Amino acid sequence: MRSQRRRAGPIAGLMLSLFFGALLVGTITFDLFLAPHVPTGAPLPYTVRIPAMGVYKDTITGGASYQLLSLRAERGRPLEGKHARMVQAYEDLRRPPSTALLFGLATGIFLLLFLFAAQLRAQEPTGTLLWTQLGLFGGLTLVAIGGKALLLFTSWSAMWIPLMAFSLPVTLYLGRRIGAAATVAGAALVSLLVPVDLTLLLVLCAQGLTATAFVSPHRNMRSVLLGTLAAMVVGVVSFAAVSLLLVQYVPLGPLGAGDWSLPSILNADLIAAAGGPLVGGLLALLVAPLARRATGVVSPQELAQLANFEHPLLRRLSSRAPGTWAHSLNMANIAEMAANAIGADGQLVRVGAYYHDLGKSAEPNYFIENQTGNNPHDEMPPEASADAIFSHVTSGVQLARKHGIPEAVVEFIYTHHATDRLEYFWHKIIKSGNKAGLREQDFCYQGMPPLTRETGILAICDAVEAASRTLKNPDVDDIRKLVRQIIFTKLEKGILDESGLSIADLRKIADSMVESVRSAMHGRVKYPWQEKEERQQQRHQQPEGSAPAPAPAPAPAPAPAPTPAPRKPKPSEGSIASPVTDEEAEPLKRRPRPALRSKPTGSHEPAWVDSPELGVDDDLASDELRSARKLGSRDE
Numbered sequence: 001m002r003s004q005r006r007r008a009g010p011i012a013g014l015m016l017s018l019f020f021g022a023l024l025v026g027t028i029t030f031d032l033f034l035a036p037h038v039p040t041g042a043p044l045p046y047t048v049r050i051p052a053m054g055v056y057k058d059t060i061t062g063g064a065s066y067q068l069l070s071l072r073a074e075r076g077r078p079l080e081g082k083h084a085r086m087v088q089a090y091e092d093l094r095r096p097p098s099t100a101l102l103f104g105l106a107t108g109i110f111l112l113l114f115l116f117a118a119q120l121r122a123q124e125p126t127g128t129l130l131w132t133q134l135g136l137f138g139g140l141t142l143v144a145i146g147g148k149a150l151l152l153f154t155s156w157s158a159m160w161i162p163l164m165a166f167s168l169p170v171t172l173y174l175g176r177r178i179g180a181a182a183t184v185a186g187a188a189l190v191s192l193l194v195p196v197d198l199t200l201l202l203v204l205c206a207q208g209l210t211a212t213a214f215v216s217p218h219r220n221m222r223s224v225l226l227g228t229l230a231a232m233v234v235g236v237v238s239f240a241a242v243s244l245l246l247v248q249y250v251p252l253g254p255l256g257a258g259d260w261s262l263p264s265i266l267n268a269d270l271i272a273a274a275g276g277p278l279v280g281g282l283l284a285l286l287v288a289p290l291a292r293r294a295t296g297v298v299s300p301q302e303l304a305q306l307a308n309f310e311h312p313l314l315r316r317l318s319s320r321a322p323g324t325w326a327h328s329l330n331m332a333n334i335a336e337m338a339a340n341a342i343g344a345d346g347q348l349v350r351v352g353a354y355y356h357d358l359g360k361s362a363e364p365n366y367f368i369e370n371q372t373g374n375n376p377h378d379e380m381p382p383e384a385s386a387d388a389i390f391s392h393v394t395s396g397v398q399l400a401r402k403h404g405i406p407e408a409v410v411e412f413i414y415t416h417h418a419t420d421r422l423e424y425f426w427h428k429i430i431k432s433g434n435k436a437g438l439r440e441q442d443f444c445y446q447g448m449p450p451l452t453r454e455t456g457i458l459a460i461c462d463a464v465e466a467a468s469r470t471l472k473n474p475d476v477d478d479i480r481k482l483v484r485q486i487i488f489t490k491l492e493k494g495i496l497d498e499s500g501l502s503i504a505d506l507r508k509i510a511d512s513m514v515e516s517v518r519s520a521m522h523g524r525v526k527y528p529w530q531e532k533e534e535r536q537q538q539r540h541q542q543p544e545g546s547a548p549a550p551a552p553a554p555a556p557a558p559a560p561a562p563t564p565a566p567r568k569p570k571p572s573e574g575s576i577a578s579p580v581t582d583e584e585a586e587p588l589k590r591r592p593r594p595a596l597r598s599k600p601t602g603s604h605e606p607a608w609v610d611s612p613e614l615g616v617d618d619d620l621a622s623d624e625l626r627s628a629r630k631l632g633s634r635d636e
């Protein structure tokens with residue numbers, strides 16, 4: 001599992017930059033090693049482009065004038081006209097390329113790629129993956145090869161190079177930040193093909209960054225078309241602005257000359273400034289399915305199929321392990337809401353929740369939510385129990401892969417417990433003397449921590465859903481404390497370090513989960529203001545004419561406030577689809593803290609307890625037998 005998530009560190013970034021840098025320098029300069037074209041009246045074998053960076057000194061009229069020019073000597077036509085000598089001089093200068101030119105180009109490209117890799121490493125978690133970086137560097141190389149071919153063999157404007165066919169799918173499947181970085185790197189690379197075209201660089205950046213800003217994080221293809229239209233407008237405006245800045249006029253092409261022939265249209269920069277994004281956007285729609293497959297992203301249609309309860313694996317889970325299925329359904333609702341709250345993929349999280357405990361369908365009786373009587377763990381040594389519980393992850397992964405479940409969904413199976421320790425069995429074997437000399441690692445899951453925001457949400461939600469079922473008559477503050485404890489604990493253990501979840505995300509997730517759990521418990525939970533309102537209503541509903549309640553006489557000494565009697569649950573107030581009965585479930589907050597982790601009384605520090613799914617050390621301290629019964633659901 002881990003090999004699929006190999007990270008690219010600085011050394012890998014350096015190696016990638018050197019390798020692809022050498023490839024790109026070769027791509028850009030290979031034609032310069034050919035001898036310069038000798039103008040014999042024969043057609044040019046390639047297009048020569050002089051970007052608007054050269055200073056032209058007019059020696060023909062004898063006057064001294066300076067002008068910024070961008071010249072293009074078209075392939076297939078003989079070199080002639082008043083600029084023929086200048087093109088010749090330019091070609092003589094570049095062919096063969098000098099050591100200085102090669103060194104400058106190589107250094108520039110290496111720096112560009114190295115900075116791009118560094119930028120990717122900052123984009124946790126997707127940008128840091130080796131496969132992602134390899135794919136992006138390969139994509140840049142393909143853009144350079146395609147662009148070079150267009151520049152050499154056609155006389156079309158360089159702005160037809162459809163950079164957005166690369167940057168839009170990247171944005172769709174790897175996010176806006178990576179898409180923006182890919183846009184800038186691609187634009188810089190393409191501008192070096194000319195060799196350095198400032199106008200091209202600025203226009204491509206403006207087009208690409210506009211399009212990436214429009215792309216919806218939910219991969220809506222309409223947003224791609226909208227981004228394409230916006231990029232077309234911005235392309236024309238930015239080209240006009242840069243042209244005015246550099247040459248103080250806007251080359252209108254056919255609009256000015258009235259020549260609407262196809263070559264004239266294709267050669268016109270102004271038209272290409274709008275046409276390039278259009279071609280790029282349309283190509284992006286064609287490339288998107290390939291990019292989706294390469295990045296392992298699951299399409300909404302596939303997710304809808306996977307979420308169908310008639311799916312054979314879901315039917316297997318619901319029929320063999322109904323308790324686990326109820327837990328998965330509850331989780332799906334809570335986790336999807338939390339994902340939507342932070343703009344993550346709620347549909348993917350919902351599907352992940354359905355399948356995360358799929359492996360329990362192999363041996364459902366090892367898990368409390370599916371037990372109807374005997375608990376097999378009562379008769380098993382702790383290490384065998386631990387193995388039985390671990391197996392729900394490994395068998396779940398095997399089962400899902402065997403049935404062709406996409407890896408993005410399988411990932412939820414091997415990340416939802418990460419490398420958590422089975423506290424209950426670890427403490428049980430310690431208490432029994434650990435004669436076999438087993439190590440702590442032997443009681444830890446062999447999964448991996450969540451590497452996406454979606455899997456991070458599910459890991460939190462798994463604990464929240466299981467723990468919320470242990471709350472008895474909670475108020476909103478109880479639920480909030482529980483959710484915060486679970487998130488704090490996962491943060492402390494470093495489980496969410498690589499998930500890409502920010503502190504702001506975690507706050508929104510906590511708020512959403514509190515509200516979801518409260519809603520799921522509907523009648524059972526009230527806000528403090530609701531309780532206050534109810535009390536006021538009861539007071540107003542006293543029969544008219546009845547004597548007002550006497551004002552309390554001042555007490556000679558402050559008496560302790562009477563402890564309210566616990567509210568008796570109504571028959572309809574069952575716990576939320578929980579297989580754990582009220583007798584089995586004990587409020588987490590009321591369980592004694594284990595000596596190992598207890599905080600001093602009155603401490604205001606957050607209470608670092610184990611995640612309730614693993615918090616059986618609490619149970620152990622209070623009632624070992626009952627803890628074993630709870631184990632299946634909270635310590636799976």
Ligand SMILES: [Fe+2]
Pocket residue numbers: 356357392416417636
């Ligand atoms: Fe699990």
Ligand SMILES: [Fe+2]
Pocket residue numbers: 327356357462
């Ligand atoms: Fe679970």
